[in-house]
Amino acid sequence: MRNLRQNPGAIRWLRVAALLTVMLLLPLVGARPPARALTNDNRVNAVEITSSPYVHTVMTSAFTTEASDPALVDCGPANVPKQTHSAWYRFTPAGSGQLAANTYGSDYDTVLAVFAATTPLTQLACNDDAIPSLQSAVSVALTVGQSYLIEVMASGNQNGGNMTLTITYTGAVTSAVALAFDAQPSATLTASTITPAPSVVLRDANGATVTHDSTTVVTLALQLPGSPSPAPKLTCTGGLTRTAQAGVAAFDGCSVDRAIAGATLRATSGSLTAATSIPFTISNPQPVVTSLSPSGVLAGSSAFTLTVTGSAFMPGATVQVGATGPITPASITDTTLTLTVPAAAVSQAGDRPVVVTNVAPGGGSSAPTSFTVSNPSPTIASVSPAGAIAGSGAFTLTINGEGFVSSSIVNFGDKTIVPATKTATKLTAAIAASDIAQTGEFPVTVTNPGPGGGGSQTFTFAVTNPTPTISSLSSSTKPVGSAGFILTINGSKFLPQSTVLFGALGSRVPTTVTPSAITIALTTLELATAATYDITVLNPEPGGGQSNSVSFAVVNPSPLLSSLSPAQWLTTGGELTLTINGQGFVATSVVEFEGAQLAIATVTPTKLTVVVPGAMTGTPGPRSVKVTNASPGGGPSNTLSLPVLLPKPVIASLSPSVLTARQDAVDDAVVEINGSAFLPNSVARWNGSSRPTEHVSATLLRVTVPAADLTILGSVQVSVFNPGQSDLSNSLPLLVRSRADANCDGTLALSDALFILKIIAGASPVPGCDANADGIGPANPDANDALYVLRVLAGLVIVP
Incomplete structure (x- = not known):
């Protein structure tokens, strides 16, 4: 621009050319659209120019400048700041041509630059002021196959504004309408990379590659003939979609996991016409087996898992094990197969070739690898039966x-x-009767032939004598004292060498022996004492042994009691010698007296005597007597009862024996009864009626005589009754007299007055008889007492 400014004539022509260009473009552009806010604030988000002419309006006041924006060379005065509020555009020409660009119609001072999209960017043109205005314009030749970037900036301290960019390209700018395979797939092996790598180009309507297109996304898919199952799968490094670069979508690292013939690749992208590759074949490789695990098993093994290691194992591969197969593996990888080998395949010893086969297309079989089936070394755990009886006959072992x-x-x-x-x-073998005719030990082994095989350990089979069995005795009991006899023992498996064990009597040599019966002799002496003998039969070794046990008993009789002597006893009788009469008594008989065992003094089969201590008969009541004979046999007898009675009470005297009547019937009297055989529950009787009785001792009772009994004069019979027995004691008279009956003769007469006078004169009174008739004064009688008697007789005084 500096050079142009130094040549005013050139500037004038340039301005004229710019005006002519604007006049030519205005009909194409039409009315300027309103400014739009887009995201092309940096070159990463540059707007793609896809047609010519191209007009774009945008508000740039909010746009920024990136630190990485390129520095401008030869673009207006150096002292004017540039590259603020930058907007970016990208253009990829379909063919070589001339690009004209301007910012006419923008409402602020602009700067316009064109770069080749190289690394780093290469500046091709730059303009600050193109005409006598603040807008910019450039023209630059472009080459097909190269992308270009266009930058619009604010000049000086401008803050941007409504910017209009107009582009005209004189070369071809076309769009893609179809896809085509630039590189076709060729035949290869499964899981191997397809070569050459599939490459899809974007074609315009004229069949030319749309090299400016680096945005279209292309998807690649595998098309299969028919409907194979499982379906082969196409994979490519980075996936099955690619974004075209300069009109080309390249797919690298592609492979197919299963063999298939006549497959094609299909490329699609939205509304573009899809492309289909030429058919190609993915073939299985020939498998290689390097090892087997296990490398062998024992013949007769159950089904097992075999692992085959190698390479080039493909889905659908099968395995042949000897004559068994083909077997479909449970799992398949490129280098490993696992399969279940059935038991039938290894039932016999020998070598089995193992071959892996991959299915067509391609594929084939591996070289055979030897798998060894060996006979095992046999082991015996047990034999049944573990032994036999000599002479028992043939059997299955x-x-x-x-x-x-x-x-x-x-x-x-x-x-x-x-x-x-x-x-x-398990094995079964027929053993002949001749093989076990005699006792002995026979080794049993199992032998397996090769390969492998060998002999088992030795199991000893014993042929032995039988164990005898007793089923019954000809007689299982004999009474004590029986005569000697021959006892027969019945059973089985008796031998000529058998002996009889007869309990405590020891071993007996049989008198006769058959397989089912043995006889022995028993003496009278051996039957004299009660005892039980366990009888067994013993057969000698090997085997043999002792039979079951049966019992033979020499038994005691069962005792029977008939009478006792004496038939009863008194509680005061002291020690008692008791005779028990009956039968079945023996020296070992036991006598029980009221449950207590007593020592036998004498014994015969019909009589026993025992001494009963006095303490056992000191109280009244029945006493049980029983005799028991010990087993064997024996048992308890019947029970007899011995009555133990109280003695009959006896009255010796009464004190007092005379009681004075009480007319007022107020005071009771007490009489002491002297005698014997009085008990704590003894009762005194007054003319047969019981009266309150106190037991003082066995010889003294005190009886309370109620006052009412003393109002009746006369003689009363006093007796004693012991409850529990029917006999009363003897009776003694007791006199209830009148007080005036001085001589206590039971009658009131003149003789009573005379008797008082005699006492006064020195005669002795009747013992126990009170002569104080009037009951007044001293106890000794006086004349008043005699006078009192006369008055009573005369009826002048009434007394009891």
Whole structure:
């Protein structure tokens, strides 16, 4: 611009040319649209120019200037600030041509620059003032295949405003209408990168590449013939969508995970015509096996998981194990296959080739890899039966364990036997009767042939004597004292060498022996004492042993009581020698007297005597007597009762024996009864009627005589009754006399007065008889007492 300003004529022509350009463009542009606020404030968001002519209006007062905006070269006066409020545009020509750009119609001073979109940007043209105004205009030649950036700025201290940019390009500016494959896919292997890499170009209506297009998004997809399942999958590095760069969308790192023939690639982008590649084939590689895990198993193993390691294993691959297969693996990766090998495939020993096959297209089979099936080493866990009885006959021997195969052999002693049935854990073999005719120990082993195989450990099979069994005895009991006899023991498995164990009597040699019966002799002496004997039969080793036990008893009789002597006893009788009569008594009989055992003094089969201590008969009541004989046999007898009675009470005397009548019947009298056999519950009787009685001792009772009993004169019979027995004591008379009956003869007469006078004269009174007839004065009688008697007789005084 500086050079132009130094040449005024050139400036004039430039202004004329600018005016002519404006006049030519105005019909194309039409009325200027109102300013719009866009986001092209920086070059990252530059507005893409896609047509010519191109007019764009925008308000730039809010636009900024980036620190990274390029510095301008030769663009107006150097002292004028530029590059404020910048707006950016991008243009990619479809062919080489001439670009004319201006900011005519803007309402502020502008600066206009054009750059090649290189790194860094390359300035191609710049203008501050193009005509006698504040707007700018440039013209620059452009080259196809290069993108360009256009910057509009405010000049000086301008704050931007309504900016109008007008672009005219004399070369071709076209849009894409269709897609086309620039690089077609070729045949390759699964999971391998497709070469050449698929490349899709954007074509205009004339078939030319729209090199200015770097925004269109292209999607790539795999088209399959038919409907394979599972469907092959296309993957590309970075995904299946690409944004075109200069009209080209390149897809790199593409591969297909499964084999397929006749597949095509299809490119699409919105309304553009889609493109389809030529058909191509993805082939499976030939697999390679490097190792097996496990590398072998034992014959007869159950189904197991086999892991095949190698390379180029493809989906759909199968595995052949010997004659078994093809087997579909449970899982497949490029380098590993896992599959379940059925038990039938390894039931017999031998080598099994393992081959992996990939399906077509391509594919094929790997080289065979050997898998070894070996016979196991057999192990015996148990045999059944574990032994046998000599001479018991043929039987089937079952051998339990593991590692048995169809070719296993059973060794029994020095005989080799082919098993009748065979499984991996059980063999059965027929053993002949001749093999176990005699006792002994026979080694049992199992042998497996090669490969692998070998012999098991040894199990010892014992052929032994039987254990005898007793079922019954010809007689299981004999009474004590029986005569000797022959006892037969019935049962089974008795041998000529059998012996009989007869309890405490020890071992007996049989008199006769058959397989089912043994006899022994028992003596009279052995039957003399009651006892129980456990009888067993013993067979010798090997095996043999002791039979079950049965009992033989020499039994006591059952006792029976008939009478006792004496038949009763008194509580005062003291120690008692009791005789028990009956039968079935023995020396070991036990006598129970009221539950207490007593020592036997003498014993015969029909009589026992015992001494009963006096303390056991000191109280009245019945006493039970029973005899028990010990087992075997024996048992308790019937029970007899011995009555123990109280003695009959006896009255010796009464004190006093005379009572004086009481007319007023107020005071009771007390009489002491002397005698024997008085009990705490003894009762005194007054003419047969009970009276209150105090037990003082066994020889003294005190009886309270009510006053009412003393109003009746006369002789009263006093007796004693012991409850619990029917006998009364003897009775003694007691006199209830009148006070005037001085001589106590029971009658009131003149003789009573005379008797008083005799006492006064020195005679002795009747013992216990009070002669104080009037009851006045001293106890000794006087003349008044005799006078009192006469008055009573005369009826002058009434007394009881």
